[in-house]
Amino acid sequence: xxxxxxLTKDFFILMMPAFILLLIFIIYPLFNTFYLGFTHWxxxxxxxxxxxxxxxxxxxxxxxxxxxxxxxxIFVVFLPLVTLIGLGFAVLLxxxxxxxxxxxxxxxxxxxxxxxxxxxxxxxxxxxxxxxxVNRILEIxxxxxxxxxxxxxxxxxxxxxxxxWAWQGFATTVFLAGLEGLDTEVLEAAWIDGANAWQRxxxxxxxxxxxxxxxxxxxxxxxxxxxxxxxxVLSGGESVPMYLFVLAYMVYYEIFYNFRWGYAAxxxxxxxxxxxxxxxxxxxxxxxxxxxxxx
Amino acid sequence: MGKKPLSIAMVFVLVLAxxxxxxxxxxxxxxxxxxxxxxxxxTTTSQTTTTSQKPVEVVIYGQWGGVEGQNFESALKVYEQxxxxxxxxxxxxxxxxxxxxxxxxxxxxxxxxAILPWPALIKELGxxxxxxxxxxxxxxxxxxxxxxLLNMVTVGNxxxxxxxxxxxxxxxxxxxxxxxxxxxxxxxxxxQLKQDCKIFKENGxxxxxxxxxxxxxxxxxxxxxxxxxxxxxxxxxxxxHKVKWTDPRVLEAFKILRDLIKExxxxxxxxxxxxxxxxxxxxxxxGQVAMYFMGNWIVLMLEKEGVKxxxxxxxxxxxxxxxxxxxAIVAGGDWVVIPKNAPHKEAAMELAKWLAGxxxxxxxxxxxxxxxxxxxxxLSAYDPTDAKVVEWMKEYGIVPDLDDNAPPGFQPIxxxxxxxxxxxxxxxxxIAEQLEQYAEQYYKS
Numbered sequence: 001x002x003x004x005x006x007l008t009k010d011f012f013i014l015m016m017p018a019f020i021l022l023l024i025f026i027i028y029p030l031f032n033t034f035y036l037g038f039t040h041w042x043x044x045x046x047x048x049x050x051x052x053x054x055x056x057x058x059x060x061x062x063x064x065x066x067x068x069x070x071x072x073x074i075f076v077v078f079l080p081l082v083t084l085i086g087l088g089f090a091v092l093l094x095x096x097x098x099x100x101x102x103x104x105x106x107x108x109x110x111x112x113x114x115x116x117x118x119x120x121x122x123x124x125x126x127x128x129x130x131x132x133x134v135n136r137i138l139e140i141x142x143x144x145x146x147x148x149x150x151x152x153x154x155x156x157x158x159x160x161x162x163x164x165w166a167w168q169g170f171a172t173t174v175f176l177a178g179l180e181g182l183d184t185e186v187l188e189a190a191w192i193d194g195a196n197a198w199q200r201x202x203x204x205x206x207x208x209x210x211x212x213x214x215x216x217x218x219x220x221x222x223x224x225x226x227x228x229x230x231x232x233v234l235s236g237g238e239s240v241p242m243y244l245f246v247l248a249y250m251v252y253y254e255i256f257y258n259f260r261w262g263y264a265a266x267x268x269x270x271x272x273x274x275x276x277x278x279x280x281x282x283x284x285x286x287x288x289x290x291x292x293x294x295x
Numbered sequence: 296m297g298k299k300p301l302s303i304a305m306v307f308v309l310v311l312a313x314x315x316x317x318x319x320x321x322x323x324x325x326x327x328x329x330x331x332x333x334x335x336x337x338t339t340t341s342q343t344t345t346t347s348q349k350p351v352e353v354v355i356y357g358q359w360g361g362v363e364g365q366n367f368e369s370a371l372k373v374y375e376q377x378x379x380x381x382x383x384x385x386x387x388x389x390x391x392x393x394x395x396x397x398x399x400x401x402x403x404x405x406x407x408x409a410i411l412p413w414p415a416l417i418k419e420l421g422x423x424x425x426x427x428x429x430x431x432x433x434x435x436x437x438x439x440x441x442x443x444l445l446n447m448v449t450v451g452n453x454x455x456x457x458x459x460x461x462x463x464x465x466x467x468x469x470x471x472x473x474x475x476x477x478x479x480x481x482x483x484x485x486x487q488l489k490q491d492c493k494i495f496k497e498n499g500x501x502x503x504x505x506x507x508x509x510x511x512x513x514x515x516x517x518x519x520x521x522x523x524x525x526x527x528x529x530x531x532x533x534x535x536h537k538v539k540w541t542d543p544r545v546l547e548a549f550k551i552l553r554d555l556i557k558e559x560x561x562x563x564x565x566x567x568x569x570x571x572x573x574x575x576x577x578x579x580x581x582g583q584v585a586m587y588f589m590g591n592w593i594v595l596m597l598e599k600e601g602v603k604x605x606x607x608x609x610x611x612x613x614x615x616x617x618x619x620x621x622x623a624i625v626a627g628g629d630w631v632v633i634p635k636n637a638p639h640k641e642a643a644m645e646l647a648k649w650l651a652g653x654x655x656x657x658x659x660x661x662x663x664x665x666x667x668x669x670x671x672x673x674l675s676a677y678d679p680t681d682a683k684v685v686e687w688m689k690e691y692g693i694v695p696d697l698d699d700n701a702p703p704g705f706q707p708i709x710x711x712x713x714x715x716x717x718x719x720x721x722x723x724x725x726i727a728e729q730l731e732q733y734a735e736q737y738y739k740s
Contacts, residue, residue, distance in 0.1 A: 043400040044423045129566035130574075147569025150508055152718050236509055236571070239707035241714060256393055258704040259419070261400075 030272070036265035043261040054266035063253075064267070067245045070156065071225065074246070078160050078224045083216055085164060086171020087209075091201075093172065094179040105176075112169030119166045120233025123158065124149065149234050152243045159244065162230050167223060171216045178212030179205075211286060218282035225275050228252070247271045350382045351642045357410035357629075358391045362595055366662040373658060374649055381642055392416070399425050404634045407643035410459065412629045414447035414695070416703045420632070421448070421455030427633040427640060429454045432648045440651060441668040444628045447695055456630035458668035459650040460659070463626040463693070464515050464590045465684045466612040468597070471605075473500055473585040481611045485523075485551065488614045492560040495585045501562040503555075504584040506572025507717045510710035514698040516588050517713055518625050521548045523616035527623035527694045534697045536738040540731040541724075549716065549723035551616060556720040568718050576600060579608070588613065591684045595664035604680040612687070624684075626693040628668055705737040 037054055041047035058064045089108050093101050111119060126134050127148045135145035149158045182205075190204050206213075228248035231240055240249050247267055254264035359367050364387055371383045386406070388394045395411065398404035399420065411417055420426050433440060433454045444458040469481055474491075477498060482488035492502035506512035522530050525544040532538040533545060561567045562584075576593060578584040580600035587593070594604065602608055612622060631647045633640060649655055656667035663678045666685060674682055698709045709730065716726045 042423065043396065044420075044425055127569075129569035144565065145563070146565045147508070147567070150568040150714075150718070151565070152715060239510055239710050241510075241711050242708075243715070253707070256396055257707055259396075 033265045034269050036262055037269045039262040041262040042259040054263045067247045067250045071246050075224055082167055082171050082220045085168045087175050089172040090175030108172050109169040111166040116229035117233050120230050123162045174212050174216050178209045214286040221278050222275050351639050352382045353642050354406045355385045355408045356388050356406045360387045370658045407637040407639050409632050410629050415700050417448045417456045426455045429457045432457045432651050439669050439671050444668050456632045457651045458628040458630050460629040461666040461668045462590050463624050463684050465624050465687055467586045467588050469586045469609055470582045471609055473582050482614045484614050485616045496559050501584045502560045503586045504575035505561045506575050507568045508570055509572045510714045512572050513713040514709055518697050519613040520551055524548045526620040530694050534700050536734050540727045553720040553723050592664050594680050623692045623694045624688050625696050627696040627699055702737040708733045
């Protein structure tokens with residue numbers, strides 16, 4: 001009863017500017033991209049309706065499958081790692097006994113405040129085969145220098161490491177906020193009842209951090225599914241090697257090298273749908289959790 | 296009260312948003328319409344400004360930065376002094392291809408001239424009706440402009456661009472002191488090259504640099520070897536896909552490079568693929584690297600490092616591999632294009648005419664590292680190193696750059712596959728097969 005009392009005239013008037021911008025810059029381009037995915041368009045002459053030809057072509061396109069494979073690999077490795085590292089840092093930095101924890105908190109966030117292009121350039125300098133500090137340090141331990149980010153056998157791992165470095169600040173922040181909001185009495189009660197550190201973490205802390213966990217997983221998944229900038233910069237900007245192709249780069253490649261805006265729109269649609277489906281699933285879960293909590 | 300104004304407000308928002316969104320998409324989807332109106336408007340503006348003496352601002356997009364960009368801007372000042380009605384704004388676009396294509400797709404580009412180094416892209420844009428034909432500029436110079444460079448951007452009888460700069464990839468630049476120190480002669484044959492490499496390697500000097508991390512220099516090295524294996528004919532045939540990437544002569548070129556890479560001529564294979572091309576210039580200047588295959592633009596960069604041509608560095612053609620194969624130099628250029636919907640087309644055309652002429656090109660040639668496509672520029676205007684390159688071009692003849700003239704989508708594939716080859720040279724047969732598969736796809740379309 002009265003659940004939508006906030007839908008007043010003032011609400012709509014105040015929301016109007018945001019709504020107009022949303023419509024112009026998000027909703028319209030979204031639907032236009034969806035439409036262009038069903039056309040053959042070179043970006044210069046008028047688009048021609050092509051039905052599902054672009055989607056059919058994807059099935060036979062080896063570059064598309066390479067991109068899917070890379071996206072999945074990065075996703076599967078990155079997601080658990082960023083969650084675990086973020087959680088680990090958060091637990092560590094939540095502990096008041098840790099010396100200089102405020103400075104450490106700042107350092108952990110450093111990757112997050114840097115633009116991805118800067119992150120890419122920093123990694124390129126660090127890993128330079130001749131002048132990079134990483135190779136110099138490894139040489140001390142007898143490891144010969146290597147072009148880590150260019151080597152086809154190691155390049156993808158450095159995309160993951162770079163992304164982790166940049167994104168774990170976000171995961172740590174969310175988990176820290178979750179930890180700060182916890183009722184410490186529950187943990188103390190468990191401690192008095194004789195629960196060991198692992199039991200307190202597994203059966204008390206983790207379930208209480210579930211909303212934060214869902215936020216971290218959802219946002220990290222969205223970030224990594226559309227990863228582009230880091231790969232672009234690490235590859236020198238001119239041309240990304242095929243073994244590092246991801247869907248977001250493929251959209252760029254099809255537009256600027258093959259003039260296939262329609263095909264690129266179809267790939268972009270697929271990428272958007274996959275991000276949307278994943279986010280929706282996670283959001284549903286979060287709403288479900290809230291429902292259980294409030295119920 | 297309450298519901299009605301609310302509904303009106305909602306409808307108003309929707310209509311406003313749809314209209315605004317429609318305006319945004321209009322330029323992108325209906326180029327022809329925008330083209331007509333926009334070009335009409337542009338002409339009017341240009342005429343008005345001429346009569347009212349208000350300067351017209353001609354916007355140039357290019358990717359010449361650093362010393363080259365400064366030289367270009369100082370040359371443009373000469374034009375501005377001679378044409379007080381024109382102001383020129385040169386915008387360095389680090390992502391030139393992306394900027395130009397995106398603005399052309401909107402139907403109303405904000406630039407009047409773009410300096411592009413991709414002839415295949417120029418032809419494609421011209422055929423799609425995006426570029427203004429430049430026949431009037433070419434006709435004005437009646438045979439003065441280098442024909443090879445004009446042919447690269449010609450479709451039928453239409454010139455879609457005009458070259459304002461030529462460059463060449465004449466051969467290997469070498470550090471004179473490294474060779475003197477070990478009593479070596481600059482190599483003339485493949486065996487001598489391998490021998491020199493061995494001695495440099497034994498003495499802790501990287502024999503050759505590749506600039507592999509940027510990928511494009513690898514296609515230049517590959518082309519040099521290809522020409523020495525099968526002459527300019529094989530090079531041109533592969534560029535036009537008249538021969539396959541799996542042709543025995545092409546495989547031979549791959550095999551020669553495989554041996555050079557594996558023998559360490561390009562340094563430690565595990566680090567060589569991480570070397571950026573610009574970072575190799577100071578390494579060549581200070582003797583860490585003995586030889587470097589690169590274009591003539593390297594002269595300016597080397598001189599900036601404080602080394603002098605002749606005394607500190609020299610130039611040799613790529614060593615002979617097959618005695619019966621004719622030699623040729625890979626050359627290309629930078630072309631000026633004017634979009635169909637350029638805001639100030641008339642003023643842009645006038646400026647393009649000046650850029651294609653001997654006055655501007657002589658100014659640039661005197662600043663070094665710049666070769667003139669206009670044949671009226673005298674050889675005496677050149678620096679001795681540049682003059683040597685020009686003479687070689689005349690003596691041996693030139694061939695177009697293979698990857699620059701391949702279909703635009705195939706170019707990054709060539710770079711990528713050659714990079715994979717550099718990382719795993721033993722895979723050359725597989726890489727040639729993959730290149731052939733892609734070539735069949737791109738040349739067919």
